[in-house]
Structures are given as structure tokens and as C-alpha cells.
Amino acid sequence: DQQVKQNSPSLSVQEGRISILNCDYTNSMFDYFLWYKKYPAEGPTFLISISSIKDKNEDGRFTVFLNKSAKHLSLHIVPSQPGDSAVYFCAASFTTSGTYKYIFGTGTRLKVLA
Amino acid sequence: NAGVTQTPKFRVLKTGQSMTLLCAQDMNHEYMYWYRQDPGMGLRLIHYSVGEGTTAKGEVPDGYNVSRLKKQNFLLGLESAAPSQTSVYFCASREAGGSYNEQFFGPGTRLTVL
Secondary structure: OOEEOOOOOOOEEEOOEEEEEEEEEEOOOOOEEEEEEOOOOOOEEEEEEOOOOOEEEEEEEEEEEEOOOEEEEEEEEEOOOOOHHHHEEEEEEEEEEEEEEEEEOOEEEEEEEE | OOOEEEOOOOOEOOOOEEEEEEEEEEEOOEEEEEEEEEOOOOOOEEEEEEEOOOEEOOOOOOEEEEEOOOEEEEEEOOOOOOOHOOOOEEEEOOOOOOOOOOOOEEOOEEEEEO
């Protein structure tokens, strides 16, 4: 049973437009939600996170929105640039037995067209 | 500051062979993790460590062993490799506190078991 789902395997957006990547989760115990960006042959790199007690966090061109009632979060990239083309992973973290653990979605491949 | 490094980057094994993957971090992080990434799936946790001398099982630990003899190193061992262990392996670390709750990932090891 996947606790973190990214239902769109891929997304194409024109340069300069908004990219919206979506993520759904099932577990109300998650305390943080994170987005990672991954280029081919590299490890994931942290992009932005949001605490479960917030509903929005913004960092430059990247904004994450959290809708707790719908158990849904989204990453908005405005404006999209060709360098944003990558796979984006949504992750949820929780604390258990004093340890931080993470559940990852399957990723969405974003292609920004010049 | 190299961050998280992984050795080797690529490896091909025959069924039944053994090998050790090395992860090293120079950020003095307490927590370290080993994940595997397979096509169409998110990152799945194999084993993790909450500090030097400690290890614990993750979601998919069978067929793997780990050791954390030094704080900066986390080793992943395959005693008798199987084709089902063909995957890309990522190591990650995080500090005990942290404002963003993020993990830092290595570049990955691509392992093929024939």
C-alpha cells in the first residue's frame, strides 16, 4: 500500500509557464513533506519542504502548498525554466522510536520546453 | 566539503558473488540511510543508522547487511547477490536537528547482478 502517491509519471510545460506537480498521501502522522529534484545519474537533491502545521511555503520560484483535509500537496514552479527538467520526488517524513524516516513517491518527470 | 560520496559508481556481479558498497559523509551527520530505487518505484529504505555503532532494518532489508563502525561511514553488504538486487542504490544522511528536515543524498551506485 503506497502511502505517498505521485499519480502523474510525466509532465511537459512551456518555458516561462507554471509547472504544478502533485502528491497525495494517506498517513496523517507525517510531520514534514519534502520535494526532491533528481537529474539523471545523480542523487536526489533537496528542493523545499513544509511542516504539517503549515499550508504554504515559498522559496524563490518554488512554492509548496499543503491541503491537510484532502491529504494533498503540490509544488508550483513559476516561471518554469529548461534547467528545471528533472524527476521530482515527493517525500513524507515521520518520527518513530526517535528516528526520522521517509516515504517517497514514485516521481514525476518534468520536461520544460524551450 | 564533499557531502555524501558513494563507492563504487557502477558494478556488475554474478549471482552468488558478494560485495560491499561504501558511503561516506563529511557533514558530521548522526543519521545515515541506504535506499534502493527501481523503475516505477520510489526510493525504498533498506537499512538505516541513528549513530555510530547502531543499525536497524528498513522496509526491504532481506539479502543485505550493514555496518556503521565510524560515524562518517555506512557500509552496505550483499553476501550472495541475486538478480533481484539489480538496482540503483542511494545513501543519504541527515543531521539530528535541522530546519528543513532534509536528507542529503550521494550520487548513487548502479548495480547489475547477472
